[in-house]
Amino acid sequence: FVELYVPATSAAAVVVLPPCTMLHRSLSTSPVAPLTVAGYLARRLRELGSRHAFGVPGDYSLYMCDRFIEQGFRWVGTCNELNAGYAADAYARLNGISTVCLTYGVGGFSALNAAAGAHAEMVPAVFVVGSPRSQDYSPTADVFPHHGLMGNLYAQHTAYTQVTVASEILFDASVAADTIDETLRRCVRDSMPVFLEVPMDVAAAECPGAAERLLAQPASSWDFAPAHDETACAAAATEAARLLAGAQRPAILVGVEVQRRSCQAAVRQLARMLRVPVATTRHGKTSLEEGSTICAGVYQGSLSRDVVRAYVEEADVLLMLGSPNADVDFLTANIGGPGQLVVRADRGCVRVQGDVPPGVPLKESPVQPVTLAKFASELAAGLFRRLGEAPRDDLGANGRRGGGGGGDGEGAWRVATEAARESVTIRRALEEPSAVVARASAEADEPGARVTVAGFMRSMGRWLHRQPTPVTVLADAGDALLASTDLPLRPGDYFLAQAFYCSIGYTVPAAVGAALAAQERPHGETSPIPGDYCRKHGGERRTVVLVGDGAFQMTAQEVSTAVRHKLPITFVVLNNFGYSIEKAIHAGPPGENDYNKIQNWHYAQMARVFGQADGDGACRVVRTVEELERAIDELDSPKYMMACNMLEVQFDPADYSHAMRTIGSMMKAHNKLE
Numbered sequence: 001f002v003e004l005y006v007p008a009t010s011a012a013a014v015v016v017l018p019p020c021t022m023l024h025r026s027l028s029t030s031p032v033a034p035l036t037v038a039g040y041l042a043r044r045l046r047e048l049g050s051r052h053a054f055g056v057p058g059d060y061s062l063y064m065c066d067r068f069i070e071q072g073f074r075w076v077g078t079c080n081e082l083n084a085g086y087a088a089d090a091y092a093r094l095n096g097i098s099t100v101c102l103t104y105g106v107g108g109f110s111a112l113n114a115a116a117g118a119h120a121e122m123v124p125a126v127f128v129v130g131s132p133r134s135q136d137y138s139p140t141a142d143v144f145p146h147h148g149l150m151g152n153l154y155a156q157h158t159a160y161t162q163v164t165v166a167s168e169i170l171f172d173a174s175v176a177a178d179t180i181d182e183t184l185r186r187c188v189r190d191s192m193p194v195f196l197e198v199p200m201d202v203a204a205a206e207c208p209g210a211a212e213r214l215l216a217q218p219a220s221s222w223d224f225a226p227a228h229d230e231t232a233c234a235a236a237a238t239e240a241a242r243l244l245a246g247a248q249r250p251a252i253l254v255g256v257e258v259q260r261r262s263c264q265a266a267v268r269q270l271a272r273m274l275r276v277p278v279a280t281t282r283h284g285k286t287s288l289e290e291g292s293t294i295c296a297g298v299y300q301g302s303l304s305r306d307v308v309r310a311y312v313e314e315a316d317v318l319l320m321l322g323s324p325n326a327d328v329d330f331l332t333a334n335i336g337g338p339g340q341l342v343v344r345a346d347r348g349c350v351r352v353q354g355d356v357p358p359g360v361p362l363k364e365s366p367v368q369p370v371t372l373a374k375f376a377s378e379l380a381a382g383l384f385r386r387l388g389e390a391p392r393d394d395l396g397a398n399g400r401r402g403g404g405g406g407g408d409g410e411g412a413w414r415v416a417t418e419a420a421r422e423s424v425t426i427r428r429a430l431e432e433p434s435a436v437v438a439r440a441s442a443e444a445d446e447p448g449a450r451v452t453v454a455g456f457m458r459s460m461g462r463w464l465h466r467q468p469t470p471v472t473v474l475a476d477a478g479d480a481l482l483a484s485t486d487l488p489l490r491p492g493d494y495f496l497a498q499a500f501y502c503s504i505g506y507t508v509p510a511a512v513g514a515a516l517a518a519q520e521r522p523h524g525e526t527s528p529i530p531g532d533y534c535r536k537h538g539g540e541r542r543t544v545v546l547v548g549d550g551a552f553q554m555t556a557q558e559v560s561t562a563v564r565h566k567l568p569i570t571f572v573v574l575n576n577f578g579y580s581i582e583k584a585i586h587a588g589p590p591g592e593n594d595y596n597k598i599q600n601w602h603y604a605q606m607a608r609v610f611g612q613a614d615g616d617g618a619c620r621v622v623r624t625v626e627e628l629e630r631a632i633d634e635l636d637s638p639k640y641m642m643a644c645n646m647l648e649v650q651f652d653p654a655d656y657s658h659a660m661r662t663i664g665s666m667m668k669a670h671n672k673l674e
Contacts, residue, residue, distance in 0.1 A: 085114020
């Protein structure tokens with residue numbers, strides 16, 4: 001909906017009209033009060049689908065806060081600015097865009113780390129900061145405004161230029177609309193954070209032509225397509241199709257950019273053309289839905305399940321889409337070696353790597369700029385021309401069409417389908433009660449035994465699969481992330497982690513943003529943004545946070561925000577009494593100077609500390625297998641199903657997942673820590 005401001009006898013009245021009505025309404029029929037710059041910015045963000053504003057109010061931003069609320073935003077006040085940025089980060093991943101509203105200096109600098117994480121992970125968050133009057137920026141100003149650096153009011157803007165794709169100060173109201181529109185377009189187009197610093201006097205100034213502009217140039221008419229060379233893309237897709245069509249053992253591996261760029265449909269079509277399933281990286285988990293035969297599982301090098309590792313590493317042509325060469329994904333990988341050619345498309349570039357025969361042009365000259373979505377679509381069309389189309393037998397063992405039907409091709413097909421079949425078998429085992437009992441009795445420890453990281457993840461997988469609603473799982477950096485990578489999820493479930501930037505504590509406030517993004521939109525409201533996950537998978541949804549004790553202590557106060565807004569978040573604190581990921585890399589000195597030790601908290605009581613009434617949410621401490629099973633059963637009671645719950649699981653301090661032990665030893669060697 002769009003709001004018109006119509007002068008009344010004493011104050012401006014608000015008339016709310018559907019967008020279709022607005023588009024056909026003549027401005028001459030009703031005099032329209034001018035919008036301020038702040039009002040125009042809020043209107044544009046609302047038009048793009050941002051429904052919540054995360055932040056901490058400050059004297060420079062109070063006028064801006066009022067305008068956001070006036071435009072229909074729900075204000076979500078967080079306990080500090082960094083947490084506001086983290087919450088907005090997760091919100092944008094699900095919603096397609098988010099809004100952070102802060103005050104100058106102390107607020108903006110506090111959120112800088114969240115903006116850096118959003119930039120590293122390609123997240124379209126908009127950081128809006130109210131600032132001192134425009135004349136205060138003058139080098140001849142005789143008074144230094146508070147919250148700033150004396151003599152350098154540009155320091156905050158300069159800092160944000162390093163962690164955003166666009167950083168602007170709105171000094172001139174006459175061109176503010178142009179700057180706002182272009183900045184927001186870049187945010188969505190590049191799937192990157194942006195920064196807008198708005199001096200108080202400019203925020204309250206009239207934005208010339210704003211109402212007419214909103215009618216003539218609605219956000220739904222904007223072009224969000226990144227820079228793209230059609231000729232270069234066609235040539236790259238043709239060459240890639242030739243290589244893949246001639247492969248005996250093709251495989252597809254996708255990363256997080258597939259989700260960011262909304263390329264899932266094109267990837268499914270590619271899998272259909274090649275008659276193979278799709279593996280994902282750790283960073284790209286659930287970029288393609290899990291729990292069906294389209295997904296072979298998560299590839300994480302030597303830490304992968306055997307069938308997934310064989311599928312990816314034994315391919316003669318590996319197609320990698322949207323998976324930049326990040327160490328968190330490929331530290332233990334073995335791809336691109338002898339006998340394997342890799343066609344790689346990510347971050348606007350297509351190239352061929354690995355064991356490349358002579359005469360392949362993509363090796364000599366990588367192609368750019370090429371958007372991932374258009375390249376994937378062109379490649380699917382090229383494969384169709386070469387291979388034709390036939391329904392893929394998801395669980396069969398038939399050889400694929402083209403490129404040789406026997407020998408290695410049939411063997412490769414068996415490896416590929418086995419990877420997908422195993423994923424489905426795991427899902428079915430988790431969903432069938434009799435199989436669950438048999439699997440649990442075979443794998444779990446004795447009921448009175450201390451719960452282990454591996455045992456906890458098995459129990460968590462079974463619990464997730466019996467949920468009546470989709471689940472968003474957030475895993476924090478450390479063993480919470482490494483041990484949960486192979487946690488089997490279902491179609492519609494979503495896995496969210498800051499898996500590259502790895503700022504510990506991210507998930508606690510991020511859960512607030514994720515839970516709010518999942519809430520239903522007002523009736524009839526849509527978003528023009530293509531990466532809007534919640535538009536496709538909206539409805540009632542449970543949010544689960546897996547977070548280590550050290551990470552939780554970084555941002556624990558945001559449990560308060562979850563309690564305040566009665567959000568259906570279950571916080572599971574994996575308590576191994578210290579910074580285990582650091583201990584896995586390098587043990588600290590003995591005694592009181594051990595920097596990897598932290599003060600133990602009563603984690604299960606944190607929701608009560610932050611004002612939750614007794615009985616409004618479950619709060620349990622778990623040490624044994626039996627206690628864990630009772631606790632997760634309790635979470636499914638009607639009383640706690642959609643409540644804010646706290647579960648503390650205490651592990652032996654020396655109990656790490658195999659993945660963390662392996663990663664820790666490899667990073668220790670890489671960093672030369674002895």
